[in-house]
Amino acid sequence: MTTPAVETLGLSKTYQGQTQALVGLDLRVERGEVFGFLGPNGAGKSTTIRLLLDLIHATSGSALVLGLDSRRQGVEARRHMGYLPGDLRLNDRMTAGEQLDSLERLRGRADDRLRAELCERFDLELDRPIRHLSKGNRQKVGLVQAFMHRPELAVLDEPSSGLDPLLQNQVRELLRETAADGRTVFLSSHSLDEVQHAADRVGIIRSGRLVDVDAVEHLRERALRHVTIVFAEPVDGKRFEGLDGVRVDAIEDSVVRLSAPEPAMDAIVKEAAAHRIVDLVSQPADLEEIFLELYEEPSGAD
Amino acid sequence: MPTELARRGVLDHRRALIGWCLGIAGYTLLTSSIFPSFKGSPDLTQLVERYPDALKALFGISGGGISTGAGYTDAELFSLMLPLIVLVLAIGSGARAFAGEEDAGRLELLLAYPLRRRDAVLAKGAAIAVEVVVVCLAGFLALALWSAVFGLDLSIGRLAAAMGSLAALGLLYGWLALGLGAAVPSKVLALGVPAAFAAAAYLVGGLYTLADWLKPFRFLSPFWLVGQSPLQNGVDGWGVLVVLAAAVVALGAGSLLVERRDLETP
Numbered sequence: 001m002t003t004p005a006v007e008t009l010g011l012s013k014t015y016q017g018q019t020q021a022l023v024g025l026d027l028r029v030e031r032g033e034v035f036g037f038l039g040p041n042g043a044g045k046s047t048t049i050r051l052l053l054d055l056i057h058a059t060s061g062s063a064l065v066l067g068l069d070s071r072r073q074g075v076e077a078r079r080h081m082g083y084l085p086g087d088l089r090l091n092d093r094m095t096a097g098e099q100l101d102s103l104e105r106l107r108g109r110a111d112d113r114l115r116a117e118l119c120e121r122f123d124l125e126l127d128r129p130i131r132h133l134s135k136g137n138r139q140k141v142g143l144v145q146a147f148m149h150r151p152e153l154a155v156l157d158e159p160s161s162g163l164d165p166l167l168q169n170q171v172r173e174l175l176r177e178t179a180a181d182g183r184t185v186f187l188s189s190h191s192l193d194e195v196q197h198a199a200d201r202v203g204i205i206r207s208g209r210l211v212d213v214d215a216v217e218h219l220r221e222r223a224l225r226h227v228t229i230v231f232a233e234p235v236d237g238k239r240f241e242g243l244d245g246v247r248v249d250a251i252e253d254s255v256v257r258l259s260a261p262e263p264a265m266d267a268i269v270k271e272a273a274a275h276r277i278v279d280l281v282s283q284p285a286d287l288e289e290i291f292l293e294l295y296e297e298p299s300g301a302d
Numbered sequence: 303m304p305t306e307l308a309r310r311g312v313l314d315h316r317r318a319l320i321g322w323c324l325g326i327a328g329y330t331l332l333t334s335s336i337f338p339s340f341k342g343s344p345d346l347t348q349l350v351e352r353y354p355d356a357l358k359a360l361f362g363i364s365g366g367g368i369s370t371g372a373g374y375t376d377a378e379l380f381s382l383m384l385p386l387i388v389l390v391l392a393i394g395s396g397a398r399a400f401a402g403e404e405d406a407g408r409l410e411l412l413l414a415y416p417l418r419r420r421d422a423v424l425a426k427g428a429a430i431a432v433e434v435v436v437v438c439l440a441g442f443l444a445l446a447l448w449s450a451v452f453g454l455d456l457s458i459g460r461l462a463a464a465m466g467s468l469a470a471l472g473l474l475y476g477w478l479a480l481g482l483g484a485a486v487p488s489k490v491l492a493l494g495v496p497a498a499f500a501a502a503a504y505l506v507g508g509l510y511t512l513a514d515w516l517k518p519f520r521f522l523s524p525f526w527l528v529g530q531s532p533l534q535n536g537v538d539g540w541g542v543l544v545v546l547a548a549a550v551v552a553l554g555a556g557s558l559l560v561e562r563r564d565l566e567t568p
Contacts, residue, residue: 015564046567053414056564079416087567089407093314105306106415145411 311429401483481556
Protein backbone atom coordinates (compact mmCIF):
# COMPACT_ATOMS: atom_id res chain seq x y z
CA MET A 1 0.00 0.00 0.00
CA THR A 2 2.96 2.30 -0.30
CA THR A 3 2.58 3.01 -4.00
CA PRO A 4 0.92 6.31 -4.81
CA ALA A 5 -2.73 6.26 -5.87
CA VAL A 6 -1.88 7.87 -9.18
CA GLU A 7 1.48 8.41 -10.77
CA THR A 8 1.86 9.60 -14.34
CA LEU A 9 5.11 9.96 -16.22
CA GLY A 10 5.22 12.22 -19.25
CA LEU A 11 1.63 11.30 -20.01
CA SER A 12 0.67 12.81 -23.36
CA LYS A 13 -2.32 12.56 -25.61
CA THR A 14 -2.76 13.96 -29.08
CA TYR A 15 -6.09 13.28 -30.72
CA GLN A 16 -5.94 12.50 -34.37
CA GLY A 17 -5.30 15.61 -36.43
CA GLN A 18 -5.89 17.90 -33.48
CA THR A 19 -3.87 19.91 -31.03
CA GLN A 20 -2.25 18.25 -28.08
CA ALA A 21 -4.86 17.56 -25.44
CA LEU A 22 -2.31 16.62 -22.82
CA VAL A 23 1.40 17.35 -22.82
CA GLY A 24 3.89 15.48 -20.66
CA LEU A 25 1.82 15.24 -17.52
CA ASP A 26 3.85 14.33 -14.43
CA LEU A 27 1.47 13.93 -11.56
CA ARG A 28 1.58 12.15 -8.24
CA VAL A 29 -1.46 11.67 -6.06
CA GLU A 30 -0.86 10.13 -2.65
CA ARG A 31 -3.08 7.61 -0.95
CA GLY A 32 -5.64 9.01 1.42
CA GLU A 33 -5.91 12.47 -0.09
CA VAL A 34 -8.61 14.27 -1.97
CA PHE A 35 -6.82 15.61 -4.99
CA GLY A 36 -8.50 18.39 -6.91
CA PHE A 37 -7.77 18.62 -10.60
CA LEU A 38 -8.66 22.12 -11.58
CA GLY A 39 -8.81 23.72 -14.97
CA PRO A 40 -11.09 25.48 -17.41
CA ASN A 41 -13.20 23.46 -19.83
CA GLY A 42 -11.11 21.78 -22.49
CA ALA A 43 -7.91 21.99 -20.46
CA GLY A 44 -7.34 18.23 -20.50
CA LYS A 45 -9.02 17.11 -17.28
CA SER A 46 -11.33 14.54 -18.83
CA THR A 47 -8.54 13.39 -21.14
CA THR A 48 -6.37 12.65 -18.10
CA ILE A 49 -9.18 10.81 -16.35
CA ARG A 50 -10.02 8.75 -19.42
CA LEU A 51 -6.36 7.82 -19.75
CA LEU A 52 -6.29 6.61 -16.14
CA LEU A 53 -9.30 4.39 -16.88
CA ASP A 54 -7.81 3.13 -20.16
CA LEU A 55 -10.83 4.41 -22.09
CA ILE A 56 -8.34 6.13 -24.38
CA HIS A 57 -4.71 5.30 -25.04
CA ALA A 58 -1.79 7.61 -24.39
CA THR A 59 0.26 8.89 -27.31
CA SER A 60 3.31 8.64 -25.05
CA GLY A 61 4.14 8.33 -21.38
CA SER A 62 2.51 6.08 -18.86
CA ALA A 63 0.17 6.10 -15.92
CA LEU A 64 0.30 3.95 -12.81
CA VAL A 65 -2.94 3.62 -10.92
CA LEU A 66 -2.61 2.05 -7.45
CA GLY A 67 0.76 0.77 -8.63
CA LEU A 68 -0.72 -0.91 -11.71
CA ASP A 69 -0.09 0.09 -15.29
CA SER A 70 -3.31 1.64 -16.54
CA ARG A 71 -2.86 0.02 -19.94
CA ARG A 72 -1.45 -3.45 -19.35
CA GLN A 73 -3.04 -4.06 -15.96
CA GLY A 74 -6.10 -1.95 -16.59
CA VAL A 75 -8.69 -4.55 -15.59
CA GLU A 76 -6.97 -5.20 -12.26
CA ALA A 77 -6.59 -1.45 -11.65
CA ARG A 78 -10.23 -0.74 -12.43
CA ARG A 79 -11.30 -3.43 -9.98
CA HIS A 80 -10.29 -0.98 -7.25
CA MET A 81 -11.55 2.16 -8.92
CA GLY A 82 -14.88 3.91 -9.00
CA TYR A 83 -15.73 6.35 -11.77
CA LEU A 84 -18.28 9.07 -12.20
CA PRO A 85 -18.19 10.32 -15.81
CA GLY A 86 -18.55 14.02 -16.49
CA ASP A 87 -21.41 13.29 -18.85
CA LEU A 88 -23.19 10.39 -17.19
CA ARG A 89 -25.43 8.34 -19.47
CA LEU A 90 -27.44 5.58 -17.87
CA ASN A 91 -29.87 3.03 -19.23
CA ASP A 92 -33.02 5.16 -19.31
CA ARG A 93 -35.42 2.25 -19.34
CA MET A 94 -34.23 0.76 -16.08
CA THR A 95 -35.13 1.95 -12.63
CA ALA A 96 -32.31 3.30 -10.50
CA GLY A 97 -32.34 0.09 -8.48
CA GLU A 98 -32.16 -2.14 -11.55
CA GLN A 99 -29.31 -0.03 -12.92
CA LEU A 100 -27.35 -0.45 -9.70
CA ASP A 101 -28.11 -4.20 -9.66
CA SER A 102 -26.86 -4.52 -13.21
CA LEU A 103 -23.67 -2.57 -12.51
CA GLU A 104 -23.05 -4.70 -9.43
CA ARG A 105 -23.28 -7.85 -11.49
CA LEU A 106 -21.00 -6.31 -14.10
CA ARG A 107 -18.40 -5.68 -11.42
CA GLY A 108 -18.98 -9.10 -9.94
CA ARG A 109 -18.72 -7.71 -6.43
CA ALA A 110 -21.31 -6.17 -4.17
CA ASP A 111 -21.53 -4.72 -0.72
CA ASP A 112 -25.27 -4.52 -0.15
CA ARG A 113 -24.99 -2.76 3.18
CA LEU A 114 -22.75 -0.02 1.84
CA ARG A 115 -24.99 0.40 -1.17
CA ALA A 116 -28.12 0.71 0.95
CA GLU A 117 -26.33 3.20 3.18
CA LEU A 118 -25.30 5.35 0.22
CA CYS A 119 -28.78 5.23 -1.31
CA GLU A 120 -30.29 6.32 1.97
CA ARG A 121 -27.73 9.01 2.46
CA PHE A 122 -28.45 10.55 -0.95
CA ASP A 123 -32.17 9.85 -0.56
CA LEU A 124 -32.24 8.04 -3.88
CA GLU A 125 -35.56 6.84 -5.27
CA LEU A 126 -34.75 3.32 -6.33
CA ASP A 127 -37.94 2.24 -8.06
CA ARG A 128 -38.43 5.10 -10.48
CA PRO A 129 -37.34 4.70 -14.09
CA ILE A 130 -34.19 6.66 -14.76
CA ARG A 131 -35.79 8.55 -17.62
CA HIS A 132 -38.12 10.17 -15.08
CA LEU A 133 -35.29 11.28 -12.82
CA SER A 134 -33.97 14.82 -12.73
CA LYS A 135 -30.37 15.55 -13.61
CA GLY A 136 -29.50 15.72 -9.93
CA ASN A 137 -31.10 12.37 -9.18
CA ARG A 138 -29.26 10.72 -12.06
CA GLN A 139 -26.07 12.18 -10.69
CA LYS A 140 -26.89 10.52 -7.37
CA VAL A 141 -27.15 7.14 -9.13
CA GLY A 142 -23.73 7.86 -10.61
CA LEU A 143 -22.28 8.73 -7.22
CA VAL A 144 -23.70 5.62 -5.55
CA GLN A 145 -22.31 3.31 -8.24
CA ALA A 146 -18.92 4.99 -7.99
CA PHE A 147 -18.67 4.35 -4.24
CA MET A 148 -20.75 1.23 -3.59
CA HIS A 149 -17.84 -1.20 -3.80
CA ARG A 150 -15.54 0.78 -1.47
CA PRO A 151 -13.06 1.74 -4.20
CA GLU A 152 -9.45 2.43 -3.30
CA LEU A 153 -9.52 5.27 -5.81
CA ALA A 154 -12.63 7.21 -6.76
CA VAL A 155 -12.28 9.25 -9.94
CA LEU A 156 -14.96 11.89 -10.24
CA ASP A 157 -15.36 14.14 -13.26
CA GLU A 158 -17.24 17.29 -12.22
CA PRO A 159 -19.27 15.47 -9.56
CA SER A 160 -21.28 18.48 -8.39
CA SER A 161 -22.82 19.37 -11.71
CA GLY A 162 -26.58 19.32 -11.38
CA LEU A 163 -26.55 18.98 -7.60
CA ASP A 164 -28.12 21.53 -5.28
CA PRO A 165 -25.91 23.10 -2.58
CA LEU A 166 -27.23 20.77 0.11
CA LEU A 167 -26.23 17.73 -1.90
CA GLN A 168 -22.91 19.27 -2.82
CA ASN A 169 -22.22 19.41 0.89
CA GLN A 170 -23.12 15.75 1.26
CA VAL A 171 -20.78 14.87 -1.56
CA ARG A 172 -17.95 16.80 0.09
CA GLU A 173 -18.64 14.92 3.28
CA LEU A 174 -18.46 11.61 1.46
CA LEU A 175 -15.15 12.61 -0.12
CA ARG A 176 -13.71 13.62 3.25
CA GLU A 177 -14.77 10.32 4.78
CA THR A 178 -13.27 8.37 1.93
CA ALA A 179 -9.94 10.12 2.43
CA ALA A 180 -10.11 9.69 6.20
CA ASP A 181 -10.52 5.98 5.51
CA GLY A 182 -7.15 5.99 3.75
CA ARG A 183 -8.68 5.81 0.32
CA THR A 184 -8.15 8.34 -2.43
CA VAL A 185 -10.34 10.71 -4.39
CA PHE A 186 -9.34 12.24 -7.70
CA LEU A 187 -11.71 15.09 -8.34
CA SER A 188 -11.83 17.16 -11.47
CA SER A 189 -13.57 20.49 -11.57
CA HIS A 190 -13.60 23.86 -13.24
CA SER A 191 -14.79 25.51 -10.07
CA LEU A 192 -12.21 26.69 -7.60
CA ASP A 193 -14.93 26.96 -4.99
CA GLU A 194 -15.86 23.29 -5.29
CA VAL A 195 -12.27 22.15 -5.19
CA GLN A 196 -11.16 24.31 -2.33
CA HIS A 197 -13.92 23.01 -0.11
CA ALA A 198 -13.31 19.38 -0.86
CA ALA A 199 -9.65 18.90 -1.72
CA ASP A 200 -6.38 18.78 0.19
CA ARG A 201 -4.15 19.51 -2.75
CA VAL A 202 -4.91 20.98 -6.11
CA GLY A 203 -3.31 20.42 -9.50
CA ILE A 204 -3.94 23.15 -11.99
CA ILE A 205 -4.08 22.25 -15.63
CA ARG A 206 -4.28 24.60 -18.54
CA SER A 207 -4.08 23.89 -22.28
CA GLY A 208 -3.01 20.33 -21.56
CA ARG A 209 -0.17 21.26 -19.24
CA LEU A 210 0.07 21.01 -15.51
CA VAL A 211 0.94 24.53 -14.40
CA ASP A 212 0.99 24.10 -10.65
CA VAL A 213 0.35 21.72 -7.79
CA ASP A 214 -0.29 23.30 -4.45
CA ALA A 215 -2.03 22.85 -1.17
CA VAL A 216 -5.52 24.24 -1.23
CA GLU A 217 -4.89 26.84 1.46
CA HIS A 218 -1.96 28.29 -0.45
CA LEU A 219 -4.01 28.54 -3.57
CA ARG A 220 -6.80 30.20 -1.69
CA GLU A 221 -4.42 32.73 -0.23
CA ARG A 222 -3.26 33.65 -3.66
CA ALA A 223 -6.60 33.53 -5.40
CA LEU A 224 -8.26 36.84 -6.07
CA ARG A 225 -11.59 37.84 -4.67
CA HIS A 226 -13.78 40.64 -5.91
CA VAL A 227 -14.89 42.98 -3.15
CA THR A 228 -17.64 45.51 -3.62
CA ILE A 229 -18.23 47.99 -0.81
CA VAL A 230 -21.19 50.34 -0.86
CA PHE A 231 -20.71 53.27 1.50
CA ALA A 232 -23.38 55.57 2.85
CA GLU A 233 -21.61 58.55 1.28
CA PRO A 234 -18.97 59.05 -1.42
CA VAL A 235 -15.49 58.14 -0.17
CA ASP A 236 -11.96 58.54 -1.42
CA GLY A 237 -11.26 55.13 -2.95
CA LYS A 238 -7.59 55.88 -3.26
CA ARG A 239 -7.10 55.05 0.38
CA PHE A 240 -7.43 51.34 -0.45
CA GLU A 241 -4.62 51.44 -2.98
CA GLY A 242 -1.97 51.60 -0.30
CA LEU A 243 -3.02 48.23 1.14
CA ASP A 244 -0.85 45.22 0.39
CA GLY A 245 -2.05 43.15 -2.57
CA VAL A 246 -5.15 45.25 -3.13
CA ARG A 247 -6.09 46.62 -6.52
CA VAL A 248 -8.79 49.25 -6.98
CA ASP A 249 -10.88 48.29 -10.01
CA ALA A 250 -13.42 51.09 -9.96
CA ILE A 251 -14.72 53.93 -7.85
CA GLU A 252 -18.23 55.08 -8.63
CA ASP A 253 -19.44 57.64 -6.20
CA SER A 254 -20.06 55.75 -2.99
CA VAL A 255 -19.29 52.32 -4.47
CA VAL A 256 -15.76 50.94 -4.45
CA ARG A 257 -14.77 47.80 -6.34
CA LEU A 258 -11.56 46.04 -5.37
CA SER A 259 -9.67 42.89 -6.25
CA ALA A 260 -7.63 41.30 -3.50
CA PRO A 261 -6.44 37.93 -2.21
CA GLU A 262 -7.92 36.54 0.97
CA PRO A 263 -5.14 37.62 3.35
CA ALA A 264 -5.82 41.27 2.45
CA MET A 265 -9.47 41.07 3.55
CA ASP A 266 -8.79 42.01 7.12
CA ALA A 267 -6.99 45.21 6.12
CA ILE A 268 -9.74 46.13 3.66
CA VAL A 269 -12.50 45.75 6.19
CA LYS A 270 -10.59 47.71 8.82
CA GLU A 271 -9.90 50.48 6.34
CA ALA A 272 -13.53 50.55 5.21
CA ALA A 273 -14.82 50.62 8.76
CA ALA A 274 -13.75 54.23 9.04
CA HIS A 275 -16.91 55.06 7.08
CA ARG A 276 -20.51 54.01 7.34
CA ILE A 277 -21.00 50.87 5.22
CA VAL A 278 -24.28 50.03 3.50
CA ASP A 279 -23.22 46.74 1.96
CA LEU A 280 -20.15 44.60 1.49
CA VAL A 281 -19.92 41.74 -0.98
CA SER A 282 -16.93 39.51 -1.49
CA GLN A 283 -16.95 36.78 -4.10
CA PRO A 284 -14.35 34.60 -5.76
CA ALA A 285 -13.09 35.67 -9.15
CA ASP A 286 -13.82 33.12 -11.84
CA LEU A 287 -11.20 30.61 -12.73
CA GLU A 288 -10.00 32.15 -15.96
CA GLU A 289 -9.33 35.38 -14.16
CA ILE A 290 -7.44 33.63 -11.39
CA PHE A 291 -5.40 31.79 -13.96
CA LEU A 292 -4.55 35.00 -15.73
CA GLU A 293 -3.55 36.56 -12.46
CA LEU A 294 -1.53 33.63 -11.11
CA TYR A 295 -0.03 32.25 -14.28
CA GLU A 296 0.16 35.23 -16.52
CA GLU A 297 2.45 33.57 -19.03
CA PRO A 298 0.29 30.73 -20.29
CA SER A 299 2.70 27.93 -21.06
CA GLY A 300 0.21 26.02 -23.20
CA ALA A 301 0.53 25.64 -26.94
CA ASP A 302 -2.80 27.29 -27.66
CA MET B 303 -18.67 -9.90 -15.08
CA PRO B 304 -19.09 -9.52 -18.81
CA THR B 305 -21.94 -12.07 -18.88
CA GLU B 306 -24.07 -9.27 -17.43
CA LEU B 307 -23.69 -7.44 -20.76
CA ALA B 308 -25.06 -10.48 -22.61
CA ARG B 309 -27.93 -10.77 -20.17
CA ARG B 310 -28.71 -7.05 -20.44
CA GLY B 311 -28.44 -7.16 -24.21
CA VAL B 312 -31.22 -9.72 -24.43
CA LEU B 313 -33.38 -8.32 -21.62
CA ASP B 314 -33.25 -4.75 -22.91
CA HIS B 315 -34.66 -5.93 -26.23
CA ARG B 316 -37.12 -8.43 -24.87
CA ARG B 317 -40.15 -6.43 -25.91
CA ALA B 318 -38.82 -5.81 -29.39
CA LEU B 319 -37.89 -9.47 -29.62
CA ILE B 320 -41.41 -10.57 -28.75
CA GLY B 321 -42.60 -8.18 -31.44
CA TRP B 322 -40.28 -9.73 -34.02
CA CYS B 323 -41.47 -13.24 -33.10
CA LEU B 324 -45.12 -12.23 -33.36
CA GLY B 325 -44.37 -10.48 -36.62
CA ILE B 326 -42.73 -13.48 -38.18
CA ALA B 327 -45.54 -15.74 -36.97
CA GLY B 328 -48.15 -13.37 -38.36
CA TYR B 329 -46.47 -12.87 -41.70
CA THR B 330 -45.98 -16.60 -42.26
CA LEU B 331 -49.60 -17.16 -41.21
CA LEU B 332 -50.80 -14.67 -43.80
CA THR B 333 -48.68 -16.18 -46.54
CA SER B 334 -49.46 -19.78 -45.67
CA SER B 335 -53.18 -19.15 -45.46
CA ILE B 336 -53.25 -18.05 -49.11
CA PHE B 337 -51.65 -21.29 -50.30
CA PRO B 338 -54.85 -23.38 -50.49
CA SER B 339 -56.35 -20.92 -52.98
CA PHE B 340 -53.14 -21.07 -55.07
CA LYS B 341 -53.26 -24.82 -55.05
CA GLY B 342 -56.83 -24.83 -56.21
CA SER B 343 -56.27 -22.52 -59.16
CA PRO B 344 -53.94 -23.94 -61.83
CA ASP B 345 -54.36 -20.81 -63.95
CA LEU B 346 -52.68 -18.68 -61.38
CA THR B 347 -49.85 -21.14 -60.95
CA GLN B 348 -49.31 -21.33 -64.67
CA LEU B 349 -49.32 -17.57 -64.93
CA VAL B 350 -46.57 -17.32 -62.36
CA GLU B 351 -44.61 -20.06 -64.08
CA ARG B 352 -44.72 -18.11 -67.31
CA TYR B 353 -42.88 -15.20 -65.69
CA PRO B 354 -39.61 -14.30 -67.43
CA ASP B 355 -36.61 -16.15 -66.06
CA ALA B 356 -35.16 -12.97 -64.60
CA LEU B 357 -38.22 -12.41 -62.44
CA LYS B 358 -38.37 -16.04 -61.45
CA ALA B 359 -34.73 -16.05 -60.50
CA LEU B 360 -35.15 -12.93 -58.43
CA PHE B 361 -38.29 -14.19 -56.70
CA GLY B 362 -36.72 -17.56 -56.03
CA ILE B 363 -39.30 -19.47 -58.08
CA SER B 364 -37.59 -22.68 -59.09
CA GLY B 365 -38.00 -26.36 -59.72
CA GLY B 366 -41.53 -27.40 -58.96
CA GLY B 367 -42.89 -23.87 -59.25
CA ILE B 368 -45.33 -22.67 -56.66
CA SER B 369 -47.94 -25.38 -56.90
CA THR B 370 -46.29 -27.47 -54.17
CA GLY B 371 -46.12 -26.31 -50.55
CA ALA B 372 -42.35 -26.42 -50.58
CA GLY B 373 -42.07 -24.49 -53.84
CA TYR B 374 -44.63 -21.95 -52.68
CA THR B 375 -42.97 -21.39 -49.31
CA ASP B 376 -39.52 -21.15 -50.91
CA ALA B 377 -40.74 -18.51 -53.33
CA GLU B 378 -42.96 -16.53 -50.99
CA LEU B 379 -40.95 -16.66 -47.78
CA PHE B 380 -37.42 -18.04 -48.08
CA SER B 381 -36.50 -16.17 -51.25
CA LEU B 382 -36.83 -12.73 -49.69
CA MET B 383 -39.07 -11.98 -46.74
CA LEU B 384 -37.65 -14.31 -44.11
CA PRO B 385 -34.00 -13.49 -44.86
CA LEU B 386 -34.95 -9.81 -44.87
CA ILE B 387 -36.67 -10.03 -41.48
CA VAL B 388 -33.80 -11.93 -39.89
CA LEU B 389 -31.14 -9.66 -41.39
CA VAL B 390 -32.86 -6.42 -40.42
CA LEU B 391 -33.09 -7.69 -36.85
CA ALA B 392 -29.51 -8.96 -36.78
CA ILE B 393 -27.86 -5.92 -38.39
CA GLY B 394 -29.91 -3.53 -36.28
CA SER B 395 -28.98 -5.32 -33.07
CA GLY B 396 -25.36 -5.68 -34.11
CA ALA B 397 -24.94 -2.00 -34.91
CA ARG B 398 -26.79 -0.91 -31.79
CA ALA B 399 -24.92 -3.19 -29.42
CA PHE B 400 -21.56 -1.42 -29.57
CA ALA B 401 -21.53 1.48 -32.03
CA GLY B 402 -25.01 2.59 -30.97
CA GLU B 403 -24.28 2.35 -27.28
CA GLU B 404 -20.99 4.17 -27.72
CA ASP B 405 -22.77 6.86 -29.72
CA ALA B 406 -25.25 7.29 -26.89
CA GLY B 407 -22.36 7.60 -24.43
CA ARG B 408 -23.40 4.56 -22.42
CA LEU B 409 -20.15 2.63 -22.87
CA GLU B 410 -18.13 5.28 -21.01
CA LEU B 411 -19.27 3.99 -17.63
CA LEU B 412 -19.48 0.29 -18.51
CA LEU B 413 -15.97 0.07 -19.93
CA ALA B 414 -14.59 1.84 -16.86
CA TYR B 415 -15.65 -1.28 -14.96
CA PRO B 416 -13.15 -4.11 -14.53
CA LEU B 417 -13.73 -5.99 -17.75
CA ARG B 418 -11.78 -6.37 -20.94
CA ARG B 419 -13.27 -4.67 -23.96
CA ARG B 420 -12.98 -7.81 -26.03
CA ASP B 421 -15.07 -9.69 -23.48
CA ALA B 422 -17.66 -6.95 -23.69
CA VAL B 423 -17.81 -7.39 -27.47
CA LEU B 424 -18.07 -11.17 -27.18
CA ALA B 425 -20.82 -10.89 -24.56
CA LYS B 426 -22.78 -8.59 -26.82
CA GLY B 427 -22.19 -11.06 -29.66
CA ALA B 428 -23.77 -13.77 -27.52
CA ALA B 429 -26.82 -11.56 -26.95
CA ILE B 430 -27.21 -11.04 -30.70
CA ALA B 431 -26.91 -14.79 -31.27
CA VAL B 432 -29.71 -15.41 -28.77
CA GLU B 433 -31.95 -12.87 -30.48
CA VAL B 434 -31.33 -14.33 -33.94
CA VAL B 435 -31.87 -17.90 -32.78
CA VAL B 436 -35.06 -17.02 -30.89
CA VAL B 437 -36.60 -15.31 -33.92
CA CYS B 438 -35.60 -18.16 -36.24
CA LEU B 439 -36.99 -20.67 -33.78
CA ALA B 440 -40.26 -18.74 -33.67
CA GLY B 441 -40.33 -18.79 -37.48
CA PHE B 442 -39.71 -22.52 -37.50
CA LEU B 443 -42.43 -23.30 -34.98
CA ALA B 444 -44.91 -21.03 -36.71
CA LEU B 445 -44.27 -22.48 -40.17
CA ALA B 446 -44.40 -26.05 -38.89
CA LEU B 447 -47.80 -25.26 -37.42
CA TRP B 448 -49.14 -23.44 -40.51
CA SER B 449 -47.83 -26.21 -42.72
CA ALA B 450 -50.04 -28.69 -40.88
CA VAL B 451 -53.00 -26.32 -40.77
CA PHE B 452 -52.98 -25.23 -44.42
CA GLY B 453 -51.69 -28.43 -45.99
CA LEU B 454 -48.32 -27.08 -47.16
CA ASP B 455 -46.88 -30.50 -46.41
CA LEU B 456 -43.39 -29.22 -45.61
CA SER B 457 -40.62 -31.58 -44.52
CA ILE B 458 -39.90 -30.71 -40.89
CA GLY B 459 -36.25 -31.67 -41.30
CA ARG B 460 -35.81 -29.36 -44.28
CA LEU B 461 -37.74 -26.60 -42.57
CA ALA B 462 -35.45 -26.84 -39.56
CA ALA B 463 -32.38 -26.79 -41.80
CA ALA B 464 -33.74 -23.84 -43.76
CA MET B 465 -34.38 -21.82 -40.61
CA GLY B 466 -30.97 -22.86 -39.31
CA SER B 467 -29.32 -21.52 -42.45
CA LEU B 468 -31.20 -18.24 -41.95
CA ALA B 469 -29.90 -18.08 -38.41
CA ALA B 470 -26.37 -18.56 -39.77
CA LEU B 471 -26.90 -15.68 -42.20
CA GLY B 472 -28.29 -13.55 -39.39
CA LEU B 473 -25.31 -14.35 -37.22
CA LEU B 474 -22.89 -13.42 -40.01
CA TYR B 475 -24.38 -10.01 -40.72
CA GLY B 476 -25.21 -9.29 -37.08
CA TRP B 477 -21.69 -10.07 -35.91
CA LEU B 478 -20.28 -8.15 -38.86
CA ALA B 479 -22.25 -5.09 -37.72
CA LEU B 480 -21.12 -5.60 -34.13
CA GLY B 481 -17.50 -6.22 -35.11
CA LEU B 482 -17.41 -3.16 -37.36
CA GLY B 483 -18.88 -0.98 -34.63
CA ALA B 484 -16.28 -2.31 -32.23
CA ALA B 485 -13.40 -1.72 -34.65
CA VAL B 486 -14.51 1.74 -35.82
CA PRO B 487 -16.55 4.21 -33.79
CA SER B 488 -19.29 4.78 -36.34
CA LYS B 489 -22.87 3.60 -36.15
CA VAL B 490 -23.41 4.62 -39.76
CA LEU B 491 -20.66 2.27 -40.90
CA ALA B 492 -21.81 -0.50 -38.59
CA LEU B 493 -25.29 -0.32 -40.10
CA GLY B 494 -24.48 0.59 -43.67
CA VAL B 495 -21.64 -1.73 -44.55
CA PRO B 496 -23.34 -5.02 -43.55
CA ALA B 497 -26.60 -3.87 -45.13
CA ALA B 498 -24.84 -3.02 -48.40
CA PHE B 499 -22.91 -6.30 -48.33
CA ALA B 500 -26.10 -8.23 -47.72
CA ALA B 501 -27.95 -6.48 -50.54
CA ALA B 502 -25.08 -7.09 -52.98
CA ALA B 503 -24.75 -10.73 -51.92
CA TYR B 504 -28.49 -11.22 -52.24
CA LEU B 505 -28.53 -9.88 -55.77
CA VAL B 506 -25.49 -11.89 -56.82
CA GLY B 507 -27.02 -15.04 -55.34
CA GLY B 508 -30.32 -14.38 -57.10
CA LEU B 509 -29.13 -13.21 -60.51
CA TYR B 510 -25.90 -15.05 -61.31
CA THR B 511 -27.82 -17.54 -63.47
CA LEU B 512 -28.78 -14.68 -65.77
CA ALA B 513 -25.51 -12.81 -66.03
CA ASP B 514 -22.43 -14.86 -66.81
CA TRP B 515 -20.04 -12.26 -65.52
CA LEU B 516 -21.61 -12.60 -62.05
CA LYS B 517 -21.03 -16.34 -61.94
CA PRO B 518 -17.51 -16.33 -60.43
CA PHE B 519 -18.75 -14.06 -57.65
CA ARG B 520 -21.47 -16.39 -56.48
CA PHE B 521 -18.96 -18.00 -54.12
CA LEU B 522 -18.82 -14.68 -52.29
CA SER B 523 -22.55 -14.68 -51.68
CA PRO B 524 -23.51 -16.22 -48.34
CA PHE B 525 -27.02 -16.61 -49.73
CA TRP B 526 -25.67 -18.82 -52.49
CA LEU B 527 -23.37 -20.67 -50.08
CA VAL B 528 -26.15 -21.88 -47.78
CA GLY B 529 -28.21 -22.97 -50.78
CA GLN B 530 -31.33 -21.46 -52.30
CA SER B 531 -34.88 -22.78 -52.33
CA PRO B 532 -33.97 -24.74 -49.18
CA LEU B 533 -37.30 -26.54 -48.81
CA GLN B 534 -37.00 -28.04 -52.30
CA ASN B 535 -33.23 -28.46 -52.59
CA GLY B 536 -32.15 -28.76 -48.98
CA VAL B 537 -29.44 -26.72 -47.28
CA ASP B 538 -25.74 -26.91 -48.10
CA GLY B 539 -24.19 -27.95 -44.80
CA TRP B 540 -20.68 -26.96 -45.82
CA GLY B 541 -21.93 -23.62 -47.00
CA VAL B 542 -23.53 -23.01 -43.61
CA LEU B 543 -20.24 -23.91 -41.94
CA VAL B 544 -18.36 -21.45 -44.16
CA VAL B 545 -20.89 -18.74 -43.27
CA LEU B 546 -20.56 -19.51 -39.56
CA ALA B 547 -16.77 -19.43 -39.84
CA ALA B 548 -16.96 -16.03 -41.53
CA ALA B 549 -19.26 -14.85 -38.73
CA VAL B 550 -16.74 -15.95 -36.12
CA VAL B 551 -13.95 -14.17 -37.99
CA ALA B 552 -15.97 -10.92 -38.11
CA LEU B 553 -16.71 -11.06 -34.40
CA GLY B 554 -13.16 -12.09 -33.51
CA ALA B 555 -11.62 -9.31 -35.58
CA GLY B 556 -13.93 -6.76 -33.96
CA SER B 557 -13.08 -7.98 -30.49
CA LEU B 558 -9.34 -7.63 -31.17
CA LEU B 559 -9.51 -4.27 -32.94
CA VAL B 560 -11.64 -2.69 -30.22
CA GLU B 561 -8.70 -2.90 -27.80
CA ARG B 562 -6.56 -0.72 -30.02
CA ARG B 563 -8.71 2.32 -30.34
CA ASP B 564 -9.97 5.18 -28.20
CA LEU B 565 -13.48 5.13 -26.88
CA GLU B 566 -15.34 8.14 -28.29
CA THR B 567 -17.34 10.55 -26.21
CA PRO B 568 -20.71 11.59 -27.64
